[in-house]
Amino acid sequence: MAELRTAVSRLRRELAVHPAEFPDRGIAEDELAALAAMAVGGAPEAPRLRRSLLLIAGSIGSVSALATGLADVRSAVELFGEPPRH
Structure with missing residues (x-):
């Protein structure tokens, strides 16, 4: 949980100070x-x-300045288990 909270907080800060506006910024925010709320609300x-x-990835995936923060969030989410295989 701590890793998820840290990664989400970092990406939120990076997004807040990023100067460029892009169409799906609101979705990412x-x-x-929602991720931040899940991280403090117990086992998501x-x-x-x-x-x-x-x-989030679809919303900010093309903004290279946010790539590292997005990768950190992805790594934290992956700690909760792999997606089911079909």
């Missing part, structure tokens, strides 16, 4: 807020974490 559900991660 909303999903980061892995599928919900992965869904938020996908939305």
Whole structure:
């Protein structure tokens, strides 16, 4: 949980100070807020974490300045288990 809280907090700060506006910034901010709430609210559900991660990645994936922070959030989400194999 601590790693998730730290990674989400860091990416939220990086996004807040990033000067460029992009169309899906609000989605990224909303999903980061949801991840932050899940991180302090107890054991989050892995599928919900992965869904938020996908939305964040889709929203800011092309902003290279945020790539490291996004990778950190991804690593933290992966600690909650791998997605089911079909």
